[in-house]
Amino acid sequence: MPIKPLKATQIYRHCDAKSFRFRSTAELPDLDGVLGQARAVEALSFGIGMEKDGYNLFVLGPRATGRHTIARSFLERRAEGEAAPDDWAYVNNFEAPHKPRALRLPAGRAGSLRQDMARLIEELLIAIPAAFQTDEYKTRREAIQEEFQERQETAFGAIQEEARKRDLALVRTPMGLALAPARGNEVMPPDEFHKLPELVRKKIEADIEELQGRLQEVAQKLPDWERERRRRIRELNREITGMALAQLIGRLRKSYAGLNQALDYIAAVERDIGEHVDLFLPPEAGQAEVPANMPAIAGAAPMGQSPAARQAAALRRYSVNVMVGDGNNGGAPVITEESPSYANLIGRVEHQAEMGALLTDFSMIKPGSLHRANGGYLIIDALRLLQQPYAWEALKRVLRGNSIRIESPGEMLSLVSTVSLEPEPIPLDVKVVLIGERQIYYLLCQRDPDFDDLFKVAVDFDENMERGGSVSQFARLIATMARRHELRPLNPGGVARVVEQATRLAGDVKKLSLQIGHIADLLKEADYWAAEKNRTVIGAEDVQTALDAQVRRVDRLSHRMRESIVQQTILIDTDGAKVGQINGLAVLDLGNFAFGKPSRISARVRIGNGEVIDIERRVDLGGPLHSKGVLILSGYLGARYAADHPLSLSASLVFEQSYGGVDGDSASSAELYVLLSALAELPINQGLAVTGSVNQHGEVQAIGGVNEKIEGFFDLCQARGLTGQQGVLIPKANVPHLMLNRGVVKAVRAGRFAVYAVASIDQGMELLTGRKAGRLGRNGRYPANSVNRLVQDRIHELADMRRRFARGGRNDSNNGSNNSKQGGENGS
Amino acid sequence: MTATEASVKQRRILVAMDSNAESLAGLRRAATLASELRIELAGLFLEDINLLRMSELPGHEIILGSGSRKSTSRAEMEQQMRHRAAAARREVERLAQAFSLSWTFEVRRAGLDSALREAARSNELVCSALAPPPLPHAAARPRTSRRRAVYPHGPVRAPRPVLALYEGAEGGARVLELAQRAAQINHLPLEVLVPARAGAAGQKAVDEANRCLSEAGEPVTVRRLPQSEKALLNALAAARGQLLFLDAASQAATAERLASLRSAAKCDLLLVSRH
Known part of the structure; x- marks a missing residue:
């Protein structure tokens, strides 16, 4: 019984807008939970x-x-x-600055600690200088300075006095001091010294040696005295600083009572301020001693920073770097x-x-x-x-x-x-x-x-959900998205069209796509088109306009390709019949857009050792899945037509004008059809295109991208003018995936284009050649003039030729090649 | 002589330097003044004859800060001095270029104070950037070590003033004029020391000094001192000035007194000529 084309209802599953009980999605509540x-x-x-x-x-x-x-x-x-x-902050580790401490504080307290520390430093910049300006401090400090100055002067003065008594001069050298015999206020000239009697010289040398020893003792004490002086000044400063600090730090401690890490840090700050009180003093005061920094000579301020900027940078050691806690x-x-x-x-x-x-x-x-x-x-x-x-x-x-x-x-x-x-x-x-x-x-x-x-x-x-029973939920999802994106509500027609598109995206009429990103984009674009038409509600027409516009924006490549075919730059026949030539269908996926592309597949057959040559594979343009499909063909041919003798053919298959590589096995059925056509020398209807993979038993199996493939061939036929004889053979298993576009549905409904669902190679061959495939008889032969019989005969003929050739016959493989009548006749 | 006329005659400031590192700081201060007065900058590097002699005599140099001994040969000492002189020359040149001044540089071997006195005879303004003689104490040690100290002179202190020694109207007016300008340039207070007898004569000297000073500028203090050497030296030590201006032709400016003044004041001396 001949295969009938699919009806329009089989290639598109409508969503009935009348099934919705709302006038617009504005009436629908938001979707609870997550759908599907x-x-x-x-x-x-x-x-x-x-x-x-x-x-x-x-x-x-x-x-x-x-x-x-x-x-x-x-x-x-x-x-x-x-x-x-909790909040986290990094603060200075005063003992080891290269290992900053992490402070953990209750939520919201890190920011307040940072502010409190900044305020503390601000207040200390006033309080500490004020404390050091007091007369008490100045007097005590001066007393320390004078004590040490006097200690030094006394020590050196005694030596100088002793030197004077012994006619020796104490001379200042670039690095220190030296003693030398004197003459008046000057050092005695060396020649004069050498003229002195030896005893006098010895006496002078002994005096110098003795005083040098004392001088050395005093000089050695200087660093200790200096250290001691600094220590006492530091202690004084710490005492004065402590007085200035006490109240401010106390307030801070109270604020952070119970927070041990913060209290430890505050204690460390207190200690460090005592050690570095100079940071809080006006920068000018510290520079008064540095002659090179006198204003007119300036240029000595390192790094071009003002003293105030340097002070601010130095005081950063007390800042709090809040890592977590702000906002x-x-x-x-x-x-x-x-x-x-x-x-x-x-x-x-x-x-x-x-x-x-x-x-x-x-x-x-x-x-x-x-x-x-x-x-x-x-x-x-x-x-x-x-x-x-x-x-x-x-x-x-x-x-x-x-x-x-x-x-x-x-x-x-x-x-x-x-x-x-x-x-x-x-x-x-x-x-x-x-x-x-x-x-x-x-x-x-x-x-x-x-x-x-x-x-x-x-x-x-999951990317899909079941369509049955979920459409009303899906409508609520659409309503929710429309509200969330501040779009116009949709009327039932608009919702129905979106549901249909979700089914198309799912690639299964029983499913709805959960790729809500795409759905949301569609809604936004439909809203735009509704606005263009001054509509307050999004309708089916707006959704369709959005879909058409989406395609139009990205279909430049498919348009150019179709144009090339129409202009016959790429050779694809859409009418007539040819031996060894068929229209296969491929899908080009550009990421955001996929479209079907018809490709001519041709086959040639000659005597050989049972090999089907995949030319794409030989030139590395065929992927492994494609090669797998081609190898299956050999299995199918051998098992079906040459089970009891060697398969003695050599066939070549090629995707004509294909330059970009082929992969996938969806063309394997087309390759088998064209191979059988070449073997049986039966012309194939070029008004039909084929997709589907095949197994070794000749069953046609489902493939992907079926909608795009059909539409690709339809667009080409439409561009050339629909004849009513054109159509596409698809695997029967793909029927549930059909959600074809309006153009195809309309043409199918009008009988100007056909979609055939085939389950086997035999069904496909009958459609393509218009001849019965034929069933295997008990005698191991197919009915006369059936497709399979012609194939079987030709394979036997090739096997005979090969046998004769092996026995030393004159037929060489070149003469027996390519559907040659002569070869066939020779073998008969 | 008016102040303006005097200013025209001041054509050159001679900066006397020695091997001490602090000399270069004095040179910079003098260059600032020269720039303000638009006069020539003359560098004079003095190779201290006492140091050279010392290097040929028995004994060692005692290094302050460590107390270690170091023996220095004459050749070594001369080499050190040459290096320091070259550094001083480079600095004079750099400062002269920076301030767009004409400049000269000379190296002379002499006793420091006698050379200073001699220079004062032939130059309008002589700046002594020489190291103060012993006794050394904390303030006299190399400044680099003091700068590292946490509190070299206390965290809070008043700026060190410019000092002027007024010893009579003849050379004193010029001394006060220049001292006041130096104070203004460097935004420092001016302290005028007037050694004078007690009574009306002393008051007259103070009044004279006051008349020489202009109204504008930095704060000025005029202090009358007992007319004794000891009182002057004590006052200079207590004042802790940054610069000391004095009349090059006064009684105070003998070579011996210059040494005492440098020792007490511990700052740069500026000898002002009466030309």
């Missing part, structure tokens, strides 16, 4: 609630399924009910890291160039997203993370160690050995949510042994 993602939602709830180590989440699924939005909204809902995490509005943080580089994740230590050197301190430590997400949740795109050097390793290290240690990649890899900061690690309590494609998830599972330990929860988002 029960598995993912369950996993999300589990992963978020599970508080043990390693239960981080990997959200996998295709793009535009709302993975980010859904995961984030779940996390935010959960985070709202959680306590805000915390309650609840646990949910952070999305859009650029998950190494530094953006774990933080970094910045440097400042100064006189050619790179300087840094604790105030230049910058937090990473792990700091900001500490005590909450961090969302990262897996692909972006893996694209960043060292970022994945750093994230694993941090999760394994449960603490954030800031170090540069250079330090991590031991490439840099210069002194740098080693900030105290901050304990980490975070739930990381990676979001990525399934392929990434499975690759990580397979290749990274740490992955399973650290990301134990897979949240698998």
Whole structure:
């Protein structure tokens, strides 16, 4: 019984707008929960609630399924009910400045500590200089200075006096002092000295030696005296500073009572201010002693900074670098890291160039997203993370160690050995949510042994949902999206058209696509077109306009290709019949747009050793799946037509005018048809195009992109003028996937184009050649004049030729090639 | 002679330097003054004859700060002096270029104070950037070590003033004029010391000094001192000035007294000629 073309209702599943009981989506309530993602939602709830180590989440699924939005909204809902995490700040470690201390403070207190410290320093800049201006301080200080000056003068004065008595001069040298025999106020000339009697000289030398010893003793004491002087001045300063500090520090201590880390830090600050009180004194005072800095000679202020700027820089040692705490509005943080580089994740230590050197301190430590997400949740795109050097390793290290240690990649890899900061690690309590494609998830599972330990929860988002019974829910989803994106509401016709498009995206009439990103784009664009028409509600026409416009924006390539075919630059016949030539269908996927492209496939047959040559493969233009399909053909031919003798043909198959490579097995049925045509010398109807893969039993199997393939051939036929004899053969298994465009549906309904669903090669051959395929008789032969009989005969003929050739016959393979009548006759 | 006429005659400031590192700081201060007065900058590097002699005599140099001994040969001492002289010459040249001044440089081997006195005879203004003689004490040690100290002279102190020694109207007016200008340039207070007898004669000297000073500028203090050497030296030590101006032709400016004054004042001396 001949195969009948599919009806229009079989190639497009309408959504009946009348089934909706609303006038516009404005009447529909927002959708509760997540539509069609029960598995993912369950996993999300589990992963978020599970508080043990390693239960981080990997959200996998295709793009535009709302993975980010859904995961984030779940996390935010959960985070709202959680306590805000503690604040963290880095402060100066006064004992070891290269190891900044991490301070943990209750939420909201880090910012206030920073402000309090800034206020303290501001007040001390007034209070300390005032304390040092008092008469009491000046008097006590002067007394210390004078005491030490007197001590030195007394010591040296005694030596000088003794030297004078012995006619020796105390001379100042560039580095110190020296004693020499004197004549009046000058040093005695050496020649004069040498003329002195030896006894006198000896006496002078002995005197010099003795006084030199005493001088040396005093000189050796100078550093000790200086140290002592400084110590006493420092003690005095500390005492005075302490008086200025006491009240201010006391107030601070009271504010942070009970917070031990803060109190320890305040105590350290108090000690350090006592040691560095000079930082709080007016800069001018410290410079009065430096002659080179006298105004007219200036230029001596290093680095071009004013004294006040230098003072401000020096006082930065008391600042508080808040890492986490600013802008915390309650609840646990949910952070999305859009650029998950190494530094953006774990933080970094910045440097400042100064006189050619790179300087840094604790105030230049910058937090990473792990700091900001500490005590909450961090969302990262897996692909972006893996694209960043060292970022994945750093994230694993941090999760394994449960603490954030800031170090540069250079330090991590031991490439840099210069002194740098080693900030105290901050304990980490975070739930990381990676979001990525399934392929990434499975690759990580397979290749990274740490992955399973650290990301134990897979949240698998489905791209489709069942259509039956869910359309009303889907309508609510559309209503929710329209409201969320501030779009016009949709009327039932508009909703129905969107549902149909969701089915088309799903590639299955029984399903709806959950790629809500694409649906949202469609709604936005339909809203635009509705606005253009001054409509207050989005209708089916607007949705269709949006869809058409989407295609029009990106179909330049398909248009050009079709143009080339119409102009016969690319040779594709759409009428007539040819032996060894068929129209195959391929899909070109450009990422955001896919379209069907007809391709001519041709076959030639000659005597040989049973090999079907895939020319695409030979020139490395064919992929492995395509080659697999071609090899199946050999199996099919051998088993069906040459089970009891060698398959003695050599066939070549080629995609004509194909320059960009072919892969997939969807052309294997077309290749088999054309091969059979070449063997049976039966012409194939060029008004038909074929898609479908085939197995060794001759069953036609489902393929992908069926809608695009049919539409591609339809567009070509339409461009040349539909004859009513044109159509496409598709696998029967693909019928549920048909959601063809309006043009095709209309032509099918009018009987000007046909879509045939075939289950076997025999069915296909009957359609393509108009001749019965024929069933195998008990005698092992097919009915006369059937397709299969012609093929069988030709294969036997080739086998005979080969046998004769092997016995030394004169027929050489060249003469027997290519459907040659002569060859055939010779073999008969 | 009016102040303007005197200013025209002041054509050159001679800066006397020696091997001490502090000399270069004195040179810079003098260059500032020369720039303000638009007069020539003359560098005079004195190779102290006493140091050279000492290097050929028995004994060692005692290094302050460490107390270690160091013996220095004459050749070594001469080499050191040559290096210092070359550095001083470079600095004179650099400062002259920076301030667009004409300049000269000379190296002379002599006793410091006698050379200073002699220079004062032939130059309009002589600046002694020589190291103060012993006794050394904290303030006299190399400034680099003091700068590193946390509180070299206390965290709060008044700026060191410019000092002027007024010893009579003949040369005193010029001394006060220049001292006041130096104070204005460097935004420092001026302290005028007037050694004078008690009674009306002393008051007259103070009044004369006051008349020589202009109204404008930095704060000025005029102090009358007992007319004794000891009182003067004590006052100079207590004043802790940054520059000391005095009349090059006065009684005070003998070579011996110059040494005492340098020792007491511990700052640069500027000998002002009466030309």
